[in-house]
Amino acid sequence: MTSVALRGRAWKLLEMVTTPLLPSDYLDLVSPLRAGADLRGRIEAVHPETGDAATIVIRPGRGWRGHTAGQYVRIGVDVDGVRLWRAYSITSPTNRQDGRVTITVKAIPDGKVSNHLVRRAKPGTLIQLDQATGDFVLPQTKPAKVLYLTAGSGITPVMGMLRDTEFDDVVMVHSAPQPHDVIFRSDLHELVADKKLRLTEVHTDTDGMLDIARLDELVPDWAERETWACGPAGLLDAAEKHWSDHGIPERLHTERFRPSIVAAGDGGEVTFSTTGKTVDADGATPLLDVGEEAGVLMPSGCRMGICFGCVTPLKAGAVRDLRTGEITEAEPGVLIQTCVSAAAGPCDIER
Ligand SMILES: Cc1cc2nc3c(=O)[nH]c(=O)nc-3n(C[C@H](O)[C@H](O)[C@H](O)COP(=O)(O)OP(=O)(O)OC[C@H]3O[C@@H](n4cnc5c(N)ncnc54)[C@H](O)[C@@H]3O)c2cc1C
Ligand code: FES
Numbered sequence: 340m341t342s343v344a345l346r347g348r349a350w351k352l353l354e355m356v357t358t359p360l361l362p363s364d365y366l367d368l369v370s371p372l373r374a375g376a377d378l379r380g381r382i383e384a385v386h387p388e389t390g391d392a393a394t395i396v397i398r399p400g401r402g403w404r405g406h407t408a409g410q411y412v413r414i415g416v417d418v419d420g421v422r423l424w425r426a427y428s429i430t431s432p433t434n435r436q437d438g439r440v441t442i443t444v445k446a447i448p449d450g451k452v453s454n455h456l457v458r459r460a461k462p463g464t465l466i467q468l469d470q471a472t473g474d475f476v477l478p479q480t481k482p483a484k485v486l487y488l489t490a491g492s493g494i495t496p497v498m499g500m501l502r503d504t505e506f507d508d509v510v511m512v513h514s515a516p517q518p519h520d521v522i523f524r525s526d527l528h529e530l531v532a533d534k535k536l537r538l539t540e541v542h543t544d545t546d547g548m549l550d551i552a553r554l555d556e557l558v559p560d561w562a563e564r565e566t567w568a569c570g571p572a573g574l575l576d577a578a579e580k581h582w583s584d585h586g587i588p589e590r591l592h593t594e595r596f597r598p599s600i601v602a603a604g605d606g607g608e609v610t611f612s613t614t615g616k617t618v619d620a621d622g623a624t625p626l627l628d629v630g631e632e633a634g635v636l637m638p639s640g641c642r643m644g645i646c647f648g649c650v651t652p653l654k655a656g657a658v659r660d661l662r663t664g665e666i667t668e669a670e671p672g673v674l675i676q677t678c679v680s681a682a683a684g685p686c687d688i689e690r
Contacts, residue, residue: 372400380414380468383439385460388522392445392492393457394430399440399468406471408433408503409496409567409594412442413640413648415467418455422467424648425452426641428496428569428594429471430523432503443522445492472646475567475594477504482565486558488578490514490549490570491522496594497567498523505535510558514541514549514570551577562587569594598643598679602664607684611635612654614690620682622659626651627677635690637677644679651677656686 372379380397387393397414406412411428427442446457475496485506487497494513501509515521521540530536539557541549551574554561562585568578575593582591603623610617611630620629627649630637640648644662653669658680660667666683667675677688 372398378402378468378470380440380466382460382462382464382466384462385456387457388443389445389520391457392443392522394441394443395456395460396439396441397466397468398438403440403468404470406433406440407476408500409476410471410473410499411475411496411641412440412471413469413646414442416452416455416460418451421636423452424467424638424640426596426643426646428473428499430495430498430502432499434503443492443495443498445522469640469646473594475569475592476500477567478565481506483508484560484564485509486561486564486566487511487513488566488568488570488574490574491520493568493570493574493594493596494522496569498526500567501527501530501536509535510537510539510564512539512541512549512554512557514543514574516544517542549574551581554581562590565590565592567592567594569596572597572599595643598662600661600679602659602661603681604659604664604683607656607682607686609682609685610655610687611690612687622681622683623661624681625661625678626658626675626680626682626688629682630677630688630690637690639678642678644676647676649677650674652689654687654689657683658686659683 372381378400380399382395383398384396385393406429411426413424413426415422415424427444429440430443431439431441444453444456446454477500489497490513513521518524527536527538531538568575568591575595578591579593582588606620606622608617609620609626609629611633614635616633616635618629618633627637627639627642638649640646651674653667653673653675655669657666657668658675661679661681667673
């Protein structure tokens, strides 16, 4: 008998004697980051960045395949006994010597996961990890001139890029309410002192929101620059319009943390048939939120329509895609993304 076949038999035997728990469950207790286990990570440190933001240092398990600067990772965190998934941009460089990765989280009012990570997460905690993904990344060929246009926590993917790749000519325009709200402020000022970055900080409490037309004055050659932008919807919508109006939409790359919701309609009664719950929902609230609010266990990831971590069968009725207004009606095998779909009349979601 080959050693592989032997190992297979030994494993089967172990499965029999450890029933109902499987050997992998026992191994999870002693070696949760081992190769072959579901991908996990261990929080090793939490470093405050500002009053409401912190960098979380994570040691990924063996299956981690690395990332490209600018990408994000989905993480599953247990908050009050419920596993919640969220997406966070990776802020560490790709060549970090100790193999750790960092995410930097800003706590938002009433935010379940962000407040947990910033204020309560403890070193030693295990979290679930997905592989890094996302196409908000730098191109293979370095552009001659770069502009980073960011606001608030939108600085995170760009910090991952700044730490990873040097350019001869890179300018950043970053908005935050006040100087002490600027995440990574001292790192940015070090780069400025080393002449690796030109930085304009817009402090919105005193300067007001950045009017995108001000780019002419702040960065006169903005149109010649390959631009990466990340921040609230208002900034990104304005930037997309500005770049389009100037006929250069392909020079602007954007990353959104939340979906742009354009179409809401009438809601309806939503049944979660597996759980046996029925609730009234308006036509603007994503079914993911409706389900979570009703105490239904809903899978999720990015919560903005890009990762497909929330797909669920639509058993009956109709839903509206909040990004496009498109209506999907129930048919056998029809799956919907609950994070960007709202009730369009009565519907039954298989959860
Ligand atoms: C690709 C991607 C990358 C991301 N990278 C980062 C990152 O690097 N750092 C970071 O801090 N966040 C990042 N986010 C946002 C993050 O995934 C969560 O949405 C955020 O932490 C809020 O989660 P929560 O559980 O605290 O809030 P929830 O409990 O889900 O929501 C609480 C309330 O806040 C609203 N809300 C949800 N998200 C936001 C938001 N982003 N801004 C304002 N209001 C919101 C909800 O509608 C709800 O009313 C990223 C999102 C995506 C899609
Ligand atoms: S949670 Fe990512 S697509 Fe819905």
